[in-house]
Structures are given as C-alpha cells and as structure tokens.
Amino acid sequence: MNHLASTFDPSDIQLSPSNLERIEDLNTRWRLLQVTVDTGKSNSGSNGLDEVDSKISVKEHLKQLTDAHTDFCLSQGSVERPFEQGISPNNVPYYINHQTQTTCWDHPKMTELYQSLADLNNVRFSAYRTAMKLRRLQKALCLDLLSMQTACEVFEQHTLKQNEQLLDISQLVACLTSLYQRLEQSHSHLVNVQLSVDMCLNWLLNVYDTGRTGKIRTLSFKTGIISLCKAHLEDKYRFLFRQVASATGFCDQRRLGLLLHDSIQIPRQLGEVASFGGSNIEPSVRSCFQFANNKPELEAAMFLDWMRLEPQSMVWLPVLHRVAAAETAKHQAKCNICKECPIIGFRYRSLKHFNYDICQSCFFSGRVAKGHKMQYPMVEYCTPTTSGEDVRDFAKVLKNKFRTKRYFAKHPRMGYLPVQTILEGDNMETWGSHTNTHTHTHIHTNTDKRHK
Numbered sequence: 087m088n089h090l091a092s093t094f095d096p097s098d099i100q101l102s103p104s105n106l107e108r109i110e111d112l113n114t115r116w117r118l119l120q121v122t123v124d125t126g127k128s129n130s131g132s133n134g135l136d137e138v139d140s141k142i143s144v145k146e147h148l149k150q151l152t153d154a155h156t157d158f159c160l161s162q163g164s165v166e167r168p169f170e171q172g173i174s175p176n177n178v179p180y181y182i183n184h185q186t187q188t189t190c191w192d193h194p195k196m197t198e199l200y201q202s203l204a205d206l207n208n209v210r211f212s213a214y215r216t217a218m219k220l221r222r223l224q225k226a227l228c229l230d231l232l233s234m235q236t237a238c239e240v241f242e243q244h245t246l247k248q249n250e251q252l253l254d255i256s257q258l259v260a261c262l263t264s265l266y267q268r269l270e271q272s273h274s275h276l277v278n279v280q281l282s283v284d285m286c287l288n289w290l291l292n293v294y295d296t297g298r299t300g301k302i303r304t305l306s307f308k309t310g311i312i313s314l315c316k317a318h319l320e321d322k323y324r325f326l327f328r329q330v331a332s333a334t335g336f337c338d339q340r341r342l343g344l345l346l347h348d349s350i351q352i353p354r355q356l357g358e359v360a361s362f363g364g365s366n367i368e369p370s371v372r373s374c375f376q377f378a379n380n381k382p383e384l385e386a387a388m389f390l391d392w393m394r395l396e397p398q399s400m401v402w403l404p405v406l407h408r409v410a411a412a413e414t415a416k417h418q419a420k421c422n423i424c425k426e427c428p429i430i431g432f433r434y435r436s437l438k439h440f441n442y443d444i445c446q447s448c449f450f451s452g453r454v455a456k457g458h459k460m461q462y463p464m465v466e467y468c469t470p471t472t473s474g475e476d477v478r479d480f481a482k483v484l485k486n487k488f489r490t491k492r493y494f495a496k497h498p499r500m501g502y503l504p505v506q507t508i509l510e511g512d513n514m515e516t517w518g519s520h521t522n523t524h525t526h527t528h529i530h531t532n533t534d535k536r537h538k
C-alpha cells in the first residue's frame with residue numbers, strides 16, 4: 087500500500103511542501119499500523135487478560151486502518167492519469183488535469199456524463215427531456231440499485247436526524263461510503279465504491295453546494311438520494327413529507343417550501359428549471375395550501391393528493407418513474423411514422439384516429455405523420471395496454487372522430503398542474519395530460535419549443 091509514496095523520486099519530481107507533508111504523514115501512519123499489528127500479534131494467545139488487550143488493539147488497528155484507507159483513497163481518488171484528485175482547504179475534492187494543466191470541480195467521468203446528456207436536448211418536451219437526463223444520471227450514480235430501505239438504514243446508521251443540520255464533506259463521504267458498500271454487497275459487478283462515492287458527492291455538491299462551501303443540509307442530502315433511488319413514487323413522496331412534517335405529522339408553508347426548494351434544485355442543476363416554474367417555489371407552496379383549503383398546516387394525505395396532480399414544479403419526478411418503466415416495455419403496435427414494430431419504450435396512441443401509434447423516438451423528435459396534427463390528443467403508455475384500456479381508448483376515439491383541430495386547440499389538456507409564476511425562461515410546453523393511473527398519460531401538444 088505504501089509503495090506509492092516510495093515511487094516518487096525527488097530528483098525527477100519537485101514535490102510541494104504540502105505533498106511532502108502528506109507522504110511523511112502516510113509513512114508515519116504506515117509505521118504506526120505496523121507497530122499495532124506487531125503488538126496485536128505478540129499479545130494474542132498468552133492469557134485471558136491479554137486477549138482483551140489484543141481485541142482492543144485489533145479494534146484500534148481496524149479504526150486506524152480504515153481512517154488511513156479513507157484518507158489515502160481521498161487523496162488518490164478514483165481517477166487515472168493525466169487526472170489527479172486534489173482537496174480544497176474546506177475539504178472539497180477537485181480534479182487536476184495535468185495534460186491541459188487545468189482544474190475542475192467535476193470528476194472527469196462526471197464531465198463525460200454531462201457531455202453525453204447533450205444528445206438528449208433534441209427531446210422536444212421538457213418533462214421527458216429532464217426525466218431522460220435524470221434517468222441517465224441515476225444509473226451512472228448506481229442509485230437505480232438503491233432501495234429506500236437501505237437508504238434509510240444508512241441514514242439511521244449515521245444518525246441523520248436533524249434535517250436542518252449541515253453535513254460536512256467527511257460526513258457526506260462516510261455516509262456515501264456506507265451506502266455504496268451496501269450496494270456493492272448485492273451488486274458487486276455493478277458498483278465501484280470509490281468511483282460511485284466520488285461521483286455522487288460531486289453530483290450532490292453540484293446540486294446543493296454550487297459555491298463549494300463544503301457543507302450541505304441533511305434534508306438536501308436525503309432529498310437528493312431519495313429522489314433518485316429505486317422506490318415507489320408514493321413512498322418517495324411519503325418519505326420526503328415526513329422529513330419536513332412535525333412529530334404530529336403536520337407541515338406548514340415554510341417547511342413545505344424547504345422541501346420543494348431542495349427538490350427543484352435537481353432539475354435546476356441540469357439547466358431545466360425554467361420548465362418547472364423557475365426556482366421560486368412560493369407559487370407551488372401557495373398552490374398546495376390552496377388545494378388544502380388554506381389550512382395553516384398540511385397533513386400527508388393532502389400533500390399526496392396534491393402531488394398526484396403532478397404539480398409543474400415536481401412533474402419531472404413522476405415522469406422519471408414512467409421513463410424507467412417504459413425502458414423495458416414492448417407494445418404490440420406499429421409506429422405510423424418509422425414503422426417500428428413492436429414499439430419499444432413509450433407508446434403514443436392517437437385519441438383522434440383509430441390504429442394510429444407513434445414510437446418514443448418519433449414522438450420525442452416531434453415528427454407527425456400526414457394528416458395528424460400536433461393538437462390532436464394522444465395517450466401515453468409506458469407499459470403494454472390492457473384490454474380495458476383498449477376499450478376505453480376506442481370509445482374516446484369515437485367521440486373525438488368528428489371534432490376539429492380548432493376544438494382541440496381550444497380545449498388543451500395539460501399533463502401537470504400549472505403553477506402561476508413569473509417564468510425565468512421559456513414556457514413549459516403543454517406536453518401532456520395524465521389520467522389517474524400511473525401507467526399512462528394523455529398527451530396534448532400545443533406549443534413545442536425546442537430546448538436551447
């Protein structure tokens with residue numbers, strides 16, 4: 087382990103005083119560890135008392151080894167040449183590229199990931215676009231493997247109870263390390279603990295600590311991890327609500343504001359906040375309390391009912407869940423545009439024409455077949471249709487058959503609960519209109535602005 091320090095040849099490389107200090111520190115600790123191991127060996131097996139001593143020293147040894155390992159890894163990082171991980175004075179990791187002689191907050195793999203997200207910018211509808219980006223991020227961070235139970239156990243293990251308390255980098259690293267070690271146990275071939283910890287920390291700091299103060303709120307940490315974990319949507323909502331609710335289960339406007347603020351930072355970091363009503367969460371808080379008849383405090387059931395309407399500021403989360411569900415879906419239908427059959431992914435069925443289906447990639451790129459207008463209503467399926475759904479859609483098409491384009495333009499149905507707000511950028515596309523189940527959504531596309 088310590089051979090790395092000895093590979094530095096002072097005649098080749100001029101080491102800075104701080105690096106020399108680090109090597110000296112490592113060497114000292116290495117010697118200390120060897121002494122501990124030796125004492126442990128000599129103590130063991132002579133008598134009962136010594137065994138107790140040896141247990142303590144083994145425990146102490148383990149602690150020193152773990153500490154040294156953590157520190158060593160942090161300075162070594164999960165990067166390869168020409169990159170090197172550095173640590174800022176407030177303990178935040180950053181990355182040095184020796185080839186270009188530049189430094190950057192982002193891990194080289196994170197930079198790669200962000201670059202790869204650019205190809206999703208041709209997805210025309212912001213909620214899908216954001217959700218697709220988040221899905222890719224979720225997978226890169228291996229959070230799609232993390233159950234809510236495991237996450238909660240780790241939160242408990244690290245006594246993350248005070249949600250307004252700040253966590254520093256070492257606490258975040260410790261918590262993330264436990265989390266990914268757990269994941270490694272169940273998915274050893276998928277999880278690289280060191281890399282995942284670095285990447286996830288990188289992401290959390292990008293979302294919640296853009297100024298790199300080296301601290302984020304416990305609530306923010308939990309919100310980030312839980313939003314992207316593998317759990318049922320409503321379980322996530324319940325968990326998040328509990329974090330801001332009082333012991334009696336009620337939440338006031340200020341506390342709901344905290345939760346929505348921390349949630350909206352997730353799409354904001356991807357540059358997508360404008361579509362979800364901007365970073366001002368007051369209109370969303372107002373919308374929620376109006377929904378609850380302006381009571382001073384809100385209970386979980388009311389919050390859940392409001393979330394089921396998919397408020398504009400939060401719609402990216404249910405859509406992320408549908409994107410995940412659609413990934414493996416195979417529909418016995420043929421795309422009217424590219425002729426793909428069966429359709430894999432999302433399937434869009436016209437509620438204006440019989441047997442008119444569009445595949446995900448055609449729909450996302452905004453292609454329409456001859457005679458079909460963007461204003462015509464469609465229904466989204468992320469899982470294969472049931473016969474009941476087929477019958478219901480058939481009835482709807484019958485009703486819509488003689489309605490005109492003007493009728494649909496006058497009666498747009500939106501897929502989310504709009505929130506009155508001053509927009510920071512372009513308008514949210516009226517991209518859909520969901521019904522009360524989670525497997526499909528009505529789509530109605532009036533305006534379609536491309537993401538810049």
Ligand SMILES: [Zn+2]
Nearest residue numbers: 421424445448
């Ligand atoms: Zn197609």
